Amino acid sequence: MSLDGAMPVTAERKRAPSGPSTFSDATKLSLDAQLSLAIQVLGSSFYHSARRDFIERWHKGLMFMIVGISAAALGGTFGGWWQGRLLFAVPVLAGMAILVFDLPGRAKRHEVLVRRYTDLLADIENGPSSTPTVKRWRRRFFDISAGEPPVFNALVATSYNAACQTTMLSGARVKVPWHHRALKNVCRFDSREYERMFDPAHRPEVLIDAVLDTLSDGESDAKRRNGGA
DSSP states (O other), X not given: OOOSSOOOOOOOEEEOTTSOEEEOHHHHHHHHHHHHHHHHHHXXXXXXXXXXXXXXXXXXXXXXXXXXXXXXXXXHHHHXXXXXXXXXXXXXXXXXXXXXXXXXXXXXXXXXXXXXXXXXXXXXXXXXXXXXXHHHHHXXXXXXXXXXXXXXXXXXXXXXXXXXXXXXXXXXXXXXXXXXXXXXXXXXXXXXXXXXXXXXGGOHHHHHHHHHHHHHHHHHHHHHHHHHO
């Protein structure tokens, strides 16, 4: 998700007797909920994209091993029966790994989840920010999450960090040790809780205030143009 401009929101305004228009607390809470959900959905999309790519790389590597070593084993059979027999064991084991772990099926499941999260993210970016709408989006998010396989905790954390970086909220990231990042697709690290970073300049509230200021400025510019026409 990109927030180069302002996230589309429908803002509820309160006008002071002799001052500029302000936004209600309900609007700020709604925008905060929309931004929080968008980060979660974007992080989930990054997570399943990473899992899909990891599984597909293993699948392609094993298929290359099956084809390449099978050809070498066939050639080795003519030079030495025992050498060829041993080589034939490698592609057999690789084929068993593909079938037992169902690598193509697992990659396909992650691809479907990526597509569903991407569709939800598009609705969040294009839809109005209101409490009933955010609740409906959150129900969709939980429905999609219910169909996920067991997750890899370190990969979830790094995907969340990537989502925060994309949305300019680098101060909301968590600290993931280097060895967790290296093994994020292999070990689940189920019991690990990661420490949250904090940067006052990159708090969610700062971004929300910037979005509201942008909306106020846009409204003022539009009124000036209409008044001058």
